[in-house]
């Protein structure tokens with residue numbers, strides 16, 4: 001789904017991934033809050049670091065087996081890197097959260113001058129399902 005590159009859209013991005021989980025019958029199989037948080041952070045990073053120029057940003061939700069993937073396009077070919085924020089840094093921890101919540105994440109080039117960032121959220125284990 002395409003979203004205008006505006007902070008106000010974060011609410012809609014969260015609603016989109018939650019709607020995918022609902023429609024695909026996955027609410028019991030994946031951690032909804034974690035999926036929403038990851039989508040929020042990737043979309044926020046696309047706004048903050050993805051060289052937005054007014055064109056809409058593509059957010060894709062994919063599900064295969066034990067993995068729910070969120071992808072966000074942007075217009076900066078350079079990839080994200082884990083920052084090591086110190087006590088003095090008010091920001092720079094978003095990807096650390098993504099890293100903690102996801103089985104893997106990364107980026108792949110997409111069309112000249114752009115990329116998409118993906119993050120794979122693993123399914124809940126049997127204990128969490130009870």
Ligand SMILES: Nc1ncnc2c1ncn2[C@@H]1O[C@H](COP(=O)(O)OP(=O)(O)OP(=O)(O)O)[C@@H](O)[C@H]1O
Nearest residue numbers: 045046049078079080081083091092093094095096
């Ligand atoms: N989509 C992106 N494109 C290019 N660089 C990115 C992207 N996302 C993150 N980065 C780089 O990775 C760094 C770490 O990202 P992270 O999300 O942890 O921090 P932040 O976005 O700067 O701060 P916060 O998430 O706390 O608002 C960023 O400072 C930026 O340099």
Ligand SMILES: [Mg+2]
Nearest residue numbers: 044045094095
């Ligand atoms: Mg961030």
